[in-house]
Amino acid sequence: MSANRSREKSLGVPRSVVALFASGPLMVFAGDIGASTSSGLGAQLAATCASCHRLDGQETVLASIVGVDEQALARMLLAFKSGERSGQIMSVVSHSLSDDEIATVARYLSTLRVETK
């Protein structure tokens, strides 16, 4: 699944503003746990994801889940839950989530954006 990086969501920080102040590499923390929205129920569920997937969108070997469409994320989690997709870690995680929780965490994750360096 390829991440849709072109979406501009309301949580984003204007890069031009950051550029004014940053003296080193640009780091924007809009989507990471430091965001002011990080206490909501979606953020609390997404904290589980953050143990393996960076929520700043930086690439690791594991699939990025930042910048992905809400419906696509929910479909993916439901596919693991139903057994349509395999993978022991995501199977165990999805089995522990109710469908409502899947919708909530997918909605939250879809609001995060890839940080720019």
Next chain:
Amino acid sequence: MNSLTRREFVAATGAAALMPQPARSQIAARVVVIGGGVGGATVAKYLAASAPRIEVTLVEPKLRYTTCFFSNLYLAGLRSLESLTHGYDTLAQKYGVKVIHDSATSIDPVSKTVTLASGTTLPYDRLVVSPGIAFKYDSIVGYDEAATQFMPHAWSAGPQTQLLRNQLESMEQGGVFAITAPVDPFRCPPGPYERASLVASYFKTYNPRAKILILDEKDSFFEQDLFQDGWSRHYPGMIEWLPGQFTGGVKAVNVKDLSIRTANETFRASVANIIPPQRAGRLAQQTGLANASGWCPVDPATFESKLHPAIHVVGDASDAGSMPKSAFVANAQAKACAYSIAAALTGAARAAPHLFNTCYTFVSDNDAWSDAISFAPAGDTIKVAEILISNVDENAETRRVGARQAEGWYDAFTHDVFG
């Protein structure tokens, strides 16, 4: 678009020193976190990020933390110790955690204060204690703190890990590397066996006639079938595992000749790695947070101590039912703990906690498997809800991908804790 929050502004400008502290009247509560390992650092980060009106202070003597997880890769020469070492600057600068590099010497649960070695007293509304493990030095005759300089445990990462690596590098050709594996529960159940595997991968190239001897207190161990399958494929004849029913347990060591005496026999090693039985860290014992088991009983939803109200215990020191003592578990517990403290102190909504463990385990540099476990509160304890583990039939490509995923996991996980 929203404007920058204060924290984001500070992070972007690197102007942490200029970051205004919240006015006293804006602080809803004070939380002190003792211990800057995975459990403590995660609690501090998530609490500071999710509840800005809580003043979060993290007390940790070390300036930088070296992870025990992945340190077996360092022992095998596959990673540098530097790549396993993390600082606290981001917690301070990005999240506003007040980091104090000092040791907590005592806790007064009545006056709700922590006293530091410097003499400073920190008042708290909630305290989180994440002291990790301590070693039961009295359980093996001849093994004490001084003996660790000759027969390292290397079960807390840092100088001990370096010492063991140096000993392995200078070990005589064809020598014996002995590992003692303790009784349950102990930090990182697959750890001693992964260590044997990865040291074997090093010996295979640099000391091919060397032998590895595991003297176990137990009669079986976690993921035994996967390990033994890996040993026979990668290192035939190199690793010998002696179960507790054969050894009768490790009774004594002698640092002078690096010998290990079990109930039935004495073994002489070229390099000896003694992993002693364990209990919760010193401060937990001293404060009466641990019971007769040596570990700290906690509420399964909030990780609040069952013995001292307003003090929470996360990580290896906790007795959290079926949850193993792993970094992943410490991180999961810490998040549940942070959100429950935020809810208690600020009235914030709290989602039902989800508790997991995931471990990637290496049997060679290109052969790693994973396991995933979910947990659920059950009465006053925590039980396994589901467990899925790799199997011995997986092909080489799956395991190669597993090894690369493990490296990616390390990056993401340490970012979650310290970044």
